Amino acid sequence: MHITYNLRILRDADSTLSTLVTQGHLLPCPAEKIQGANGTVYRPKPELKDCLTARSDLQFAIGETLINCQTYALPPEEYAGLLRRSPDFQQHKLAHLLPPLTTQMDSAAKEKWLSNLAETLQVPARIDTEPHLLPTQPSHPATWLPGDTRLIKSPTGWFLCLAFEVPPPPSRYHIRRSVVGIDVGLRTLAVAVHKDGLQHQASGIADIRPSQSDLQRYLPERPALWPEMQRTCVMLQHAAAREELARMLDLIISGASLVGFEELNFGPGMCPLFTRRARELGLRDFLKVWLPRRLQMHRIEYVEVPSDLTSRLCNVTGRLGQRSKTDVSLLMNGNGEVVDADTNAAKNVGEIALVLSWQRRTKQGA
Template sequence: MRTVHHILQLKRHSYPTLQALIRSGQLKGNPKLRLQHDRASGLLYEAKPELLEALSDSTLLYGDVALHTELYRLPSSEYAALVRQSPRFQQHPGLEELSVALRSPTLSVTEAARLLESAVAQEPQPDAQPRLVQPDSLFSAVWDRERLVLQRSGDDWFLVLFFQVQATQPDLFTHRLEVSLDLGSKPLVYASTSEERAHRTQPCETDLIWQVRSRLSPQARRLLDRIVFSWHQAQLQRVSDFLCRHAFYVYAEDLRYKDMKPTFVQRSRRNGVLDFHECWMHTRLQLAGIGLEKVNPRHTSLRCSYCPGHPFGHRDGDIFFCPTCRRRMNAHRNATRNIMRLGMVKAKRWRRAA
C-alpha cells in the first residue's frame, strides 16, 4: 500500500478554533514539511497525534475539536474508508432513495422541494456505511486516523488527510493508449485516445434541479448540492477507471485558478471537475504507474488540430469550424487533439532532458 494525501479547504467558521490550537501548542508550524502536488504556498502545521473521527459529511473531530469541511470531496475509496472507520458518523436516512427519486423524469419541482425539505427535517442517524458514493472497483483505502496536517495559505486554511491506498485489480491495467482530456461543464470531461476514439461523461443535472434549488431552505440546498455532486462524481470515476485500465500516458490542461473565470471555478468546484483534475486523477494515475503531462490550455479549443500551423478557427458552443481546411467538428474533440499534440511534444522534451 502507498501513502497518499488529500487536501480539503476548511470552512471559515473553523478558523478561530485553529488559532486557539496554535496558541495552545497543539498545532506547530514546520517550515521543512512539503506535500507532493501542493501548489498553495504557506506554512504547514503538524498536529499532535490524536485519534481522528468523522462525525458527518461536514464535520471532523480532532480530539475534542470540531473542524468543518466537505469530506465527501474525497475520492470514493478514501471517502468510504473514512466513513467505515468512524463509528459515530451520522447521515440523513434514505439518501440513496432520495437520489433516485430526484432523477425521475416525472417528478415536479414542488414534489422535489417537498422531498428535500422532508429529508432535512429528519434528524441524522448513526450510519457508518458509505452512501451516495459508487464503490471503487480498482482501489481500496485505509484511513490513517492518527495523522493530521493543517495548512495556512494567506487567509485560507486547508485540512490534509492521509490514506493507505492500493490497487486491487492491477491485472486489468493494459497501459496501451495515450489519452488527452478536455475539461468543462457539458460534458465534464471529454477524452480522446491515440486510436481516435472518444469517451465523454454524460449529463447529470436537469432543468428541475436548477428550478427547485431556488425554492429550498439553506439546509435542503446543501443536501441537494451533496446529492448532485455524487451524480457527477460517479461520472468522473468512470473516466478515472478508464484511464487506469487503458492509458500509459495522459495529457491534460494545466489549469490555473487565477486565469479562470470565477463562474467556471464555482461551477467546476460544485460539480467535482476541479477535485478530479487536482486530486483524484493525480493519485490514481500515480498508483497505476501512468504518466501525466499538463499543457497550457490557451487557445487549444480555438486552433485547428488538423491544419499545418494550426490556424485559428471559429467556435460556436460545441462546434468548431476551420475556415482554412473547411472542417467542422466537435469542439471538445478538436481541443483534445491539440492537447495531445502539445503534451506529446512536452513529454518528449522532458524525456530527452532526462
C-alpha cells in the same frame, strides 16, 4: 502508496480552531511542509491522536470539538476508507438524488429534486458508515491514517490534511494502450479520446442553487435547515461529478500509455462561472491532485498541456475554427464543416502531449 488530501474547512470554524491553538490542543509543526498547501502546519496533541473521526460529510471531530469542513471532497477510495474508520458517521439517505444530476433538468425537474431533498433532510440523519454518496463502491478502500492528520492555516483559510495508504492498483484489462487526451468543461465534465479512436465521457452536472424563496417554499417551518440544504446541494453535485470522473478515469487507466490534460490556471483571468463550478464539482482537485496521482500509481506517463488554442484549432484542418454562437459544443472548422468541439479539443490535447513527451525524452537522452 502514502498520499494526502487537503480539504477546505468552512470559515465558520475559524474561531474554533483559533481557540484550539490557544488552548494547546493544536500544536505548530514549523518543520513540516504539506504538498499543495502553503501556511502554518498544526497537528493535534498526542492525547487526541485516537480521538479524530469524521462525523458527517460536513463535519470532522477533533476530540469533542466539531469543525465544519468538506469531508466529502475525497476521491472514491479515500472517501470510503474515511467513513469505514469513523464509527459515529451520520448521514441522510441521499443516494437517490444523484442520478438525476447527470441528466438535463428543466425547471419542473429541478423543483421536484429540491422538494425531494427538503423532504429527505427533515428525517433525522442516522449513523451509517457505508458510503452512500458512492454509487459504485470501491473494491479496495484506502486506509485512513488518523495519526498523520494535520491542519494548515493558509492565507486563504484553514485546510484539513488527511493521509491515506492506498493499496497497490489491481491488474488491469489487457487492452491495446494508446495516447489519451482529456478536455474538461462544464456542459460535459470531461471528454477523453484515445489516439486509436476510443472515447469516454464524464457527463455534466446540473447546477442547482436554492434561492431564499426556494428555502422558504420547501422548508417554511424549518429555517434552521436552510444552510444545510444549501450545503447539501453542493455536496450532492460534487458526489455526482466524482462518480462520473471515477468511472471515466478507470477506463482511461485500463488503456492508456500516455495521458495529456489541460494545465488550467484557476486565477483571476478565468471565467468566474467555470472557477466556481470547477471547485464545487471537484474538477480542479481532479486535474491538480486526483488524476496525476492515480496515473503515477499505475506508472502511466502524463503531460500537462497549455490550454491555448486547443479548443479552437481544428484537429483535421490545422486551422482556427469558430465556436457556434448558438451551441458552444459545436466548432466550425477551417473547411466549413461542423465538428464536436470537446472531442476536437481532446484530440488536440493528446497530440500536443505526445510532442511534449517526445521533447522531454529527447532532452533526457531517452
